[in-house]
Amino acid sequence: MAVPFLTLNQGNTIPQLGFGTFKVEPGLTQGIVEEALAAGYRHIDTATGYANETGVGAAIRASGIPRDLLFVTTKLANPDQKAGDVRAAYERSLAALNIDYIDLYLIHWPMPAVDKYVSTWDQLVQFKQEGLTKSIGVSNFQIPHLQRIIDATGVAPAVDQVELHPVFQQIELRKYLDEHDITVEAWGPLGQGRYKLDDFPAITNAAIAHDKTPTQVVLRWHIQSGTVVIPKASSRAHMDENFDLFDFELTPAEMEAIEGLDTGKRLSLDPDEFN
DSSP: OOOOOOOOSOOOOEBOEEETTTTTOOHHHHHHHHHHHHHHHEEEEEGGGOOOOHHHHHHHHOOOOOGGGGGEEEEEEEHHHHHHHHHHHHHHHHHHHHHHEEEEEEEOOOOOOTTOOOHHHHHHHHHHHHHHHHEEEEEOOOHHHHHHHHHHHHHOOOEEEEBBBBBBBBHHHHHHHHHOOOOOESSTTTTTSSSOOGGGGHHHHHHHHHTTOHHHHHHEEEEEETTTEEEOOOSSSHHHHOOOSSSSOHHHHHHHHEEEEEOOOOSOOTTTTOO
16 A cells, blocks of 8 residues: 655645665665665655765665655754754755755754754755755754744744654654644654563554554554654565555554553653753
């Protein structure tokens, strides 16, 4: 079945399931992304900080898939934000990817102690107005960060890409994003291997009931929650597993049981402290 699309507040659409490239080695990126594209993924997420934009672009060209059928996200690197080198950084990403435009360009981290995310967002707003990128958004932004950039520019991000998985569900942030029509995108959607999904009966019981794996159940939970999700995989088997989400549906009780796993405890970097 086809991957559903969500409509962003800036008028464009995004495939709800994508392929993440965090920690994919630069030398392996082209081959892995080519395999993901062959598996059916049409949404690829990268970042300048991952050092693999060149491989992503090479895979896109090698695939022969028309550009307008692909959705490409990349992100501004923290050193470029600190230096105020935003336009040049965007142009370097465009050159590394070797594509005509970027579908979604994100500020990777707010870095509040550096305190340049408002002026950086203002530059991204200009990029959108100039047609350099189809949509603009942020990653790892908390409610105060989001409110500041909206107040300063009048423009809400299309997306906030944040840590989100069964034991850290960002309930308050997601409520704010929903109220402001900002699409939630989950990185680390399976918990980055920090815990075992099959330790939770809420997940394993649903997996048994639907003849699916715990991974597929959690990714389906994200999909039914209205979240854009970008799992990473190195093997074709895992790519296929992560893609096979659209022939079953979790019941309201199963959704509620997984929602009950939330601990409110972040497993990765705190955006209020990371600079």
